[in-house]
Amino acid sequence: MVRIPHNDLNRNTAIGAIVWLTVCLAGAGTMAAAVGKTPPALPGDSALYRDCMARVSKNPKQAFEQALAWHSTGGSYPARHCAASALQALGQHAEAAVRLQKLAFDMKAAPVALRAKILQQAAGSWLRAKQRNRALAALKTAIKMAPKNMRLRSDRGLILALSGKLFAAVDDFNRVIEAEPKNTNVLVLRAATYRRLKSIALARDDLKRALLIDPDHPDALLERGILRLASKDRKGARADWIRIIQVAPKSAAAIVARAKLAKFNLKKN
Numbered sequence: 001m002v003r004i005p006h007n008d009l010n011r012n013t014a015i016g017a018i019v020w021l022t023v024c025l026a027g028a029g030t031m032a033a034a035v036g037k038t039p040p041a042l043p044g045d046s047a048l049y050r051d052c053m054a055r056v057s058k059n060p061k062q063a064f065e066q067a068l069a070w071h072s073t074g075g076s077y078p079a080r081h082c083a084a085s086a087l088q089a090l091g092q093h094a095e096a097a098v099r100l101q102k103l104a105f106d107m108k109a110a111p112v113a114l115r116a117k118i119l120q121q122a123a124g125s126w127l128r129a130k131q132r133n134r135a136l137a138a139l140k141t142a143i144k145m146a147p148k149n150m151r152l153r154s155d156r157g158l159i160l161a162l163s164g165k166l167f168a169a170v171d172d173f174n175r176v177i178e179a180e181p182k183n184t185n186v187l188v189l190r191a192a193t194y195r196r197l198k199s200i201a202l203a204r205d206d207l208k209r210a211l212l213i214d215p216d217h218p219d220a221l222l223e224r225g226i227l228r229l230a231s232k233d234r235k236g237a238r239a240d241w242i243r244i245i246q247v248a249p250k251s252a253a254a255i256v257a258r259a260k261l262a263k264f265n266l267k268k269n
Contacts, residue, residue, distance in 0.1 A: 039085045040117040048075065052082035060089035077107055081118070088125050097125035101138060116146035120155060132163050150176045154186050161193045169193050184210040188219045195227060203227060218244045218253035225257070229264060238266040 039053075048070055055063035067075070067083035084099035100122035104115045119142035126135035139156040146152060157172030173190040176183060191206035204227060210220040225240035241257035248254055261267050 039081070039088070039121050040114060046078055049078040049082065052079070053085065056082065056085045056089050060086040064090065077103060077110075085121075088121075088128075093125040093129035094131065097122045097129060097131075097134065097138070100125060112145040113149070116142040116149060116152065119145070120152060123155065123159075127159060132159055135159055136163075148179075150179050150183075154183075154189065157186075157193075158189060161189070161196070166193050166197050170197075182213050184213050184217050184220065188217070188223055191220075191223050195223070200227065200230075216243065216247040218248040218251050222253045222257055225260070229260075234264070234266060237264070241266070 039056075052063055052066050052070065055066060064083055064086035067079045067086060071079035071083065080099065080103050084096045084103065087093075087096040087099065100118055104118040104122065107115055107118070119138045123135040123138040123142070126132070126138060136156060136159055139152055139159070143149070143152045143156065153172045154176050157169045157176070160166070160172065161169035170190060170193055173186050173193065176186045177190065180186070187206045187210040191203040191210070194200070194203035194206065203223075207220050207224045207227070210217055211224070214220070221240040221244050225237040225244075228234075228240065229237035238261065241261050244251070244257040245254050
């Protein structure tokens with residue numbers, strides 16, 4: 001039987017979401033669901049599982065069919081997880097979320113840390129299915145299972161912020177930053193939320209902290225540029241957004257920075 005891991009399986013959950021939160025709270029774009037995007041893996045001695053999961057990104061339809069066939073011959077939890085991940089890749093997010101949640105609750109003998117990560121994946125599917133309340137419910141249960149997993153809290157904070165529940169979002173971000181004071185990604189998430197709350201001094205403080213840790217953090221520069229433009233510092237905003245393009249030209253932050261430079265006619269001095 002394929003065993004369940006104890007290691008961190010979703011290290012970049014919040015990273016891709018930061019720009020989208022910044023854009024969303026600025027009113028300049030639509031929500032992108034980065035929560036739970038990277039599915040956890042169930043490592044072990046099953047070549048079938050490894051092969052099935054490898055097919056998810058290459059040919060999800062084939063992976064789904066393979067998972068069903070495997071499950072019919074006793075594939076159990078790994079086959080079910082591959083099938084749900086394939087549905088997620090096929091864009092059938094609500095069905096994937098239902099399957100993932102059921103899987104997390106059925107795996108009663110598995111470590112709660114892994115069950116929580118599967119619920120995190122389910123939350124990502126609920127979010128992409130535009131069912132934020134179900135995503136929040138999945139993360140609430142996951143946090144109860146694994147209260148020390150700060151990525152679960154940062155994910156929930158992101159969804160709360162996107163849902164306009166800004167004070168609740170700050171509460172989650174506070175917990176993450178208390179545990180991980182050098183988490184630049186969550187510092188930027190909290191700064192964007194503070195800006196929405198019009199707590200500009202607090203937003204600036206978070207960005208200062210993030211940029212002291214990483215002076216070229218693209219998302220921090222993007223957010224600081226937004227604050228600078230709001231305070232009529234066009235030169236400062238331009239400098240921040242140009243710097244993003246220089247240090248991370250292919251990043252999502254750079255895409256937003258280019259759009260803002262054009263929108264506010266800041267391409268030239």
